[in-house]
Amino acid sequence: MKLYYSPNSCAMAVHIILEEIGKPYELALVDFSQAAQYKPEYLAISPKSKVPALQRYDGSVLTELPAISWYLAKLYPEAGLLAEGIEAEVRTLELLEYITATVHMRGYTRIFRPATFAPTKDDEPTVIETGRSMVIQGMNILEPVLGDKDYLLGNYSIADCAFFYIVYWAARRAHIPLSARLQAYFDRLMARPAVQRMLAAEGLH
Template sequence: MKLHYAPGACSMGIHVILEEIGKPYELSSVALKDGAQHKPEFKAVNPKAKVPALDLGNGGRALTEWPAIALYLGAANPEANLLPKDPAAQARALEAIDYVTGTIHPNAFTRQFRPGNFSVREEDHPQVIAQAQENADKFFDLLEKNWTGDTWVLPEGYSVADAALFFVEFWQARRVGKPLPPKLDRHLKAMLERPAVKRVLEQEGLAA
């Protein structure tokens, strides 16, 4: 397998899952800041021009979209116990992943990091960023108030959902520099202690 990723991007969560599984894989870095995602070489891998993309090594097209990749890796590697076997718990894992990737990521962080995607008028960018920061606080507060697990997202234990939550927590705490609510802060600290996460941060040049 080969993971097409960008250091510190949402693909970091898939990178964590691959490290947790422990099977051999390759990394291919995509320089998003240089626009590499829009070049023919990468668009031949993922016409959507974004990361992550996972080449399964079977000669077929790469698997794209964070939830789909996480579901595949969890289901294809049951021995890693990253995807609950109970259908209801599985659905809860996907519910958490969808909220992170479909709501928190675009509305709280893409708006902050790329305000030009949301307004062509540069004078509007501070307002776009301010709204995104308000969104982030609102979304994280909602997760805090509805937390059902102990250390991990699910009561059943560590799962692919934790790798999803990790990358937005990391952005809020390390990239934006804003504190997380107590339960989410505890979750981030627990993630940062996992050997797989430490390896990912080292490999992506993000280790403190």
């Protein structure tokens, strides 16, 4: 199993899952500073030019964070990262989809890549502000799901591994203030040894 990743990217979610599972795996750096995601070597792995990508034991490659997360949780049920039953699974997928497709793609991408959305350079501050509003709205929607529980669905799951990077980026990259409840959740996730191992491997804190 090999995870193609870039440090401090959404691949952190899969990196945490692999650490939680605890089976041997390889890490392959896709160096965004060298535009490695657009080079032929990586296009042969994923023509989407995105991380995460997971190369499996048979050599085939899986992309899209929700799909990879679900696959790993199902492959290693003993890790307990996905509750059993159709209702629990669909609620987990619902969260993963919202986290990646809405909060990340629509919100954070505007903050980190404003030029993609702005017709001119002068429009970029407005795009960033729109992105921040979308991220804050996303966190305002997810916080009541967390409620007074330790984790989004009660027990720790792949949904928390994904929500981790949303909250981590708020705290470390976008400087979006966390509510007391989200700060406590963030502290709880940061205290997990698997999260600490992921951060150390990616040169983060």
